[in-house]
Amino acid sequence: MFKITKILAFILAQFIVFSTSSQANFDKAMEIYSAGEFDEAKTAFEALAAIGDRSSLFNLGVMYYREESVVKDPVKAYVLMQIANNGLQDAVFTRTSKSIFNNLNDSQKEEANKLFSELDPIYNIASINGNIFPKPLSDEDCAPEVKPAKKITTRYPISEIRSGQMGVVHTEFTISPEGYPRDIITTKSTNKNFTKATVKALKRAIYTASTDEKPIYGHRTKFIFTIENDRGNDAANTKKLTRELNKLEEAANAGDAVAQYLYASRLNTFRHFRSYLKKVDLQYKTANSWFTKSAKSGLPHAQYEIGRNMLEGRGCEIDIANGYKWINAAAIGGYSLAQNALARSALSSSDISFEKSRASISWLRNSTQSEDYTAKLLLAWELSTSNFDVLRNGEEALNLLDSKADNYFDEVRIMETRAAAYAESGKFKDALKWQKKAQKMANKLDWDIPLISERLSLYTQNKTYRGAYY
Structure with a gap:
């Protein structure tokens, strides 16, 4: 049983308001075409034609x-x-x-x-x-989510206990081939104290190491911080919450694409409050149906969500090909998370071509315009370690790394990327300094990562590292 008295205001206010139209993606593609960037325009039109x-x-x-x-x-x-x-x-x-x-x-x-x-x-x-939309599955029929080898224990912030504050933190991270939570991002959080407690706990977590030595990107989970129940207030707030959901559902049924997206997002968030919302269908496949309606109207946020769920088999059958079609469309619409996903997918390929690498850098450059730190970090790594000489630029990478990492929590990767950028710039003394800092931080976290030592050895010999981060 979860108490919702203190947390209700946060949940109801956590979704941004934005506008869209069914022509959003097409208008973006036309902007590219009108600017005479025909190669990019062709890619955009092909991606949208596919959906x-x-x-x-x-x-x-x-x-x-x-x-x-x-x-x-x-x-x-x-x-x-x-x-x-x-x-x-x-x-x-x-x-x-x-x-x-x-x-x-x-x-x-x-x-x-x-x-x-x-x-x-x-x-x-x-x-x-007949093919592009997700094929629904009940939660029970979907593949189970990846679980840590042992339960992650978070420590409730003392200041929040004293104030009676409850919290929710939404996280995304990469599970490295060794089983460590890396690239931790908080996508929503009640406040910085809950964020700090969540990140600290996650960094000590261990997942089952990958059998194919490949990372699992974009793993999602939520952390709920709750205090003992207050039944009277909970009952009142449950009614308020239900009214808010009904109002949003009404707008969604009327065809409002933004309302459809927000309603789907809230259904996913409120899965943790099933005991209070017994009359609400909180299955992932139900949320997917609303994401799909919004995606059909051209909302990039919804297109990304439905594409990603199809890749993961969340509330539907796994469908890699069609999932990426939706993510492609969202990327054309300018959604930075979709652009990141496409770039990361291409750059993690074992046989990446020059064209794929160049296209990935283009996606990341677009994404950095939204001040997305993750995109800047990924771009900095590629500019420092690409196998293609013409694509590398160590000084540009260092400039990107000067940005503030507001909701990104992987200091080891930031340090290693800075080291790689210095090495590409020919400043191997600085490269060694930052790589040693990364190694020290990894040791402090009890992370055994062979690549850290491999890169350190190269910088000691005044050599650069080439290739993917993981």
């Missing part, structure tokens, strides 16, 4: 007709436009595609018929709608 955006598919056809970032192909241009217009019958789409078709010769028209039969199953709305 059923007809305007993006049509504009992809335009690019094939105008020879923008692709070899001119009027046949493919016509076919993509036709698929985009199928069942829609937009006047502009119809007029444009008809004009292109009339200028095709007989051979090209025959080729267009064949190409249509190949591309229509991929791009038509019915086919996309």
Whole structure:
């Protein structure tokens, strides 16, 4: 049983207010196109076409007709436009595609018929709608969440006990191949005292080491700090909470994409208060249904959430390919967490190409514009350790690391990244100093990380490290 008297105000106020429209992603793609950045625009239109955006598919056809970032192909241009217009019958789409078709010769028209039969199953709305959305599963049927080898014990901040304050801290972190919680981020927190207590406990946690020696990115969990029950106030606040949820659900049912996203987010948060909200369906699959409705309307936040849940199998079957389609769309919409996810996925690949590396750096540069420290850290590491000479810039990496890490808590990684940046800049004395600090901090936490010693050895020989962090 959880007490909600003191924590209610925090929960109801923790979600930011923002605006959106069903054209948010497409408008962003058009900005890129209008700026003449045709390679990026093509990527954007392809990503949005993959989730059923007809305007993006049509504009992809335009690019094939105008020879923008692709070899001119009027046949493919016509076919993509036709698929985009199928069942829609937009006047502009119809007029444009008809004009292109009339200028095709007989051979090209025959080729267009064949190409249509190949591309229509991929791009038509019915086919996309049949595959792109999550396939729901009950909580009981989903794969169990990763658990620590032993229970994580948090110490209640004394100052908060004295004031009767209760707290919630939402965290995300990477489980390293050795089983340590790394890259700890607090996405929501009642206050800094609860954050400090949570991070301190997490750093001492141990998870089962990865069998394939790969990290588990983006593991999510919440920490609830509660005091003994106050039944009278709890009952009153439960009614207030229920009214707030009902009001938000009403707006969500009316088609408000932001309300749908917020309602889904709150359902996930309130899973910890099931005993008070017995009449509310708090299954992950229920929240997913609202995330999906919001994602269909073009809200990048919701697109990212539903994509991520599909990758993890949270409330649905695991679907890597379609999960990344949603994350791609969210990244096009400018959502920094989605941009980070795409970059991290590419950079952790064992066979990363120059194009993938360059694209990842581009995503991270976009993400840093939102003052996202994690993006700056990831970018700094890549600028310091990339296998491709033209992509490295140690001085830029050092400048990025001067930013304040407000909600990021992995001092070891920050120190190692600074060391790598100094090494890339040819300042091996400084590189050694920061790498030794990282090693000392890891030892203090009882972390046995072979790569720390490996990098230290390289800097001792005035050599740089190349490759992924984990």
